Amino acid sequence: MEIIKPEEGEILDIELEEDFLKRNKKLAEENRVLLEKHKVRAIDVMGSIGSGKTSLIGLLSSFLSKIFKIGIIAGDLTTDIDAKRLEGEEIKVVQINTGKECHLDANLVKKALQNLELDKIDLIFIENVGNLICPAEFPLGAHKRIVVVSVTEGPWMVVKHPYIFEEADVVVINKVDLSEAMGVSPGKLAKDVEKINPKAKTIPVSCRKKEGIEEVIKALNL
Amino acid sequence: MEIIKPEEGEILDIELEEDFLKRNKKLAEENRVLLEKHKVRAIDVMGSIGSGKTSLIGLLSSFLSKIFKIGIIAGDLTTDIDAKRLEGEEIKVVQINTGKECHLDANLVKKALQNLELDKIDLIFIENVGNLICPAEFPLGAHKRIVVVSVTEGPWMVVKHPYIFEEADVVVINKVDLSEAMGVSPGKLAKDVEKINPKAKTIPVSCRKKEGIEEVIKALNL
Numbered sequence: 317m318e319i320i321k322p323e324e325g326e327i328l329d330i331e332l333e334e335d336f337l338k339r340n341k342k343l344a345e346e347n348r349v350l351l352e353k354h355k356v357r358a359i360d361v362m363g364s365i366g367s368g369k370t371s372l373i374g375l376l377s378s379f380l381s382k383i384f385k386i387g388i389i390a391g392d393l394t395t396d397i398d399a400k401r402l403e404g405e406e407i408k409v410v411q412i413n414t415g416k417e418c419h420l421d422a423n424l425v426k427k428a429l430q431n432l433e434l435d436k437i438d439l440i441f442i443e444n445v446g447n448l449i450c451p452a453e454f455p456l457g458a459h460k461r462i463v464v465v466s467v468t469e470g471p472w473m474v475v476k477h478p479y480i481f482e483e484a485d486v487v488v489i490n491k492v493d494l495s496e497a498m499g500v501s502p503g504k505l506a507k508d509v510e511k512i513n514p515k516a517k518t519i520p521v522s523c524r525k526k527e528g529i530e531e532v533i534k535a536l537n538l
Numbered sequence: 539m540e541i542i543k544p545e546e547g548e549i550l551d552i553e554l555e556e557d558f559l560k561r562n563k564k565l566a567e568e569n570r571v572l573l574e575k576h577k578v579r580a581i582d583v584m585g586s587i588g589s590g591k592t593s594l595i596g597l598l599s600s601f602l603s604k605i606f607k608i609g610i611i612a613g614d615l616t617t618d619i620d621a622k623r624l625e626g627e628e629i630k631v632v633q634i635n636t637g638k639e640c641h642l643d644a645n646l647v648k649k650a651l652q653n654l655e656l657d658k659i660d661l662i663f664i665e666n667v668g669n670l671i672c673p674a675e676f677p678l679g680a681h682k683r684i685v686v687v688s689v690t691e692g693p694w695m696v697v698k699h700p701y702i703f704e705e706a707d708v709v710v711i712n713k714v715d716l717s718e719a720m721g722v723s724p725g726k727l728a729k730d731v732e733k734i735n736p737k738a739k740t741i742p743v744s745c746r747k748k749e750g751i752e753e754v755i756k757a758l759n760l
Contacts, residue, residue: 364586365670365698366691393671395698416701418640418671446698447671448587449615449640468690468720469588476587476617476668479638497719498690 336421340454343422347429347457354434356387357538358442360456362480363464364473365446368490370398371523372464372532373441379529381406384438384538389428391420391445398443408432419450422457439538448473452480460536466491467500474508481512486519486535493522562676565644569651569679576656578609579760580664582678584702585686586695587668590712592620593745594686594754595663601751602760603628606660611650613642613667620665630654641672644679661760670695674702682758688713689722696730703734708741708757715744 351358363369370390377386381404388409390399399411410428412420425442432440442458444451448465463484465473468491474481481487487509489502506518517535521528573580585591592612599608603626610631612621621633632650634642647664654662664680666673670687685706687695690713696703703709709731711724728740739757743750 364588364691366586366695393698394700395694397694397698416671416675418669445671447640447669449638449667449669450672453638468716469586472617472619473588476615476619478616494690494719497716 337453340422343426344455344457347422347426348459350426350429350434351440351457351459354437356434356437356440357460358440358456358458359536360442360444360451360458360461361464362444362448362451362461362484363446363488364448364466364469367446367464367466367469368488368521368523369443369446369464370401372462372488372490372521373443374402375523375526375529376532377402377404377407377441379533380439380538385436387432387437387440389420389425389432389440389442391424391443393417393445402443408437414445418445418447419454420444420456421454425456448477448480452477452483455483460485462486462488462532462536464488464490465505467495467498467502467505470498471500471504474505474512478512481509481516484509484513484516486517486532488519488521488528488532490521490523492520492528493525559675562644565648566677566679569644569648570681572648572651572656573662573679573681576659578656578659578662579682580662580678580680581758582664582666582673582680582683583686584666584670584673584683584706585668585710586670586688586691589668589686589688589691590710590745591665591668591686592623594684594710594712594743595665596624597745597748597751598754599624599626599629599663601755602661606760607658609654609659609662611642611647611654611662611664613646613665615639615667624665630659636667640667640669641676642666642678643676647678670699670702674699674705677705682707684708684710684754684758686710686712687727689717689720689724689727692720693722693726696727696734700734703731703738706731706735706738708754709738710741710743710750710754712743712745714742714750715747
């Protein structure tokens with residue numbers, strides 16, 4: 317079998333990306349300064365489409381809203397389905413529609429932060445665009461990063477996406493109630509994470525059965 | 539709820555993308571000319587990670603290898619798991635590892651085509667990187683595009699990704715054997731596709747049960 321690994325310049329849009337990454341990093345640092353000035357903690361939640369990011373943020377928010385005032389920034393290409401699911405009396409949501417863009421970036425989050433009253437908020441969840449590749453390279457200024465994978469995505473999910481797991485503080489393995497039906501072992505996925513990033517805390521979760529949520533909160537060490 | 543839709547220039551890496559898209563389009567046209575010169579048909583298979591692209595290509599190939607000589611180009615960030623699953627005595631596979639890049643582009647496919655003996659091949663399946671966003675904008679020179687979604691990815695899969703479905707000739711709704719367990723209706727997903735792209739043919743499939751494969755072949759109209 318031939319294996320092609322492109323050399324520098326062979327991927328069409330990678331050459332100029334370094335500049336964007338530098339600009340993004342600087343803006344992410346500015347976001348962090350702004351958040352800390354207002355004593356707000358922010359958590360970037362990444363994962364594929366359908367992995368359960370919105371359900372997880374919903375459960376974490378309803379649990380944590382007893383202690384913290386919560387804001388949510390929801391990224392999506394064109395819809396506000398997730399934002400509508402998450403909005404509540406106590407919870408302020410800002411939707412970012414990225415159009416064709418496959419990840420949030422620090423500039424868009426900066427704009428969203430301007431739409432939240434930061435003095436009235438303690439904790440922000442940022443739901444990234446559903447994608448396990450592109451968001452890895454774009455820090456947003458958040459204090460922690462959660463990656464959500466679900467057993468329904470199959471057994472190769474972690475090993476195929478090393479970069480995003482390198483960046484994770486907490487990895488949620490979701491839909492563990494379906495692991496037998498799917499023939500996918502949460503334990504094996506956790507071992508795959510450990511090989512890539514031994515510091516990440518991996519938590520089995522079933523958002524549908526509301527199991528594992530307290531463990532995620534402990535792992536976040538807020 | 540606030541909804542932010544970025545204006546031109548506000549997304550960090552979108553400004554220069556137009557140039558890449560133009561270069562890609564030109565290279566895709568060159569790939570198409572090369573394929574037609576050698577009387578080879580090519581099919582670009584797109585879909586999320588875990589949606590079942592590799593299983594589908596495996597089933598289509600083993601069915602069609604009775605009639606056609608088949609080649610496969612498999613895109614993946616870093617692994618060759620899929621390529622190894624697909625390789626067979628009769629089937630030549632070229633792996634492209636894109637590194638951190640989230641889609642195949644026409645330049646990488648051009649390079650892969652140079653590694654296939656086109657005179658000895660009738661039909662090429664190109665397995666794109668697992669991602670429902672970025673590949674939409676990068677035609678590769680293929681004659682047809684299949685998008686694979688599975689019911690395990692949840693009910694919002696299609697409506698959240700209009701761009702990729704606009705580009706599809708055939709949409710495979712996979713894992714329909716799990717639709718009851720998941721509470722996701724294949725019929726609803728098919729209607730969502732129809733609203734975005736009335737010309738696309740939508741086929742319910744279970745790769746695990748080998749159901750729907752002949753219907754996909756008919757829909758491809760090879």
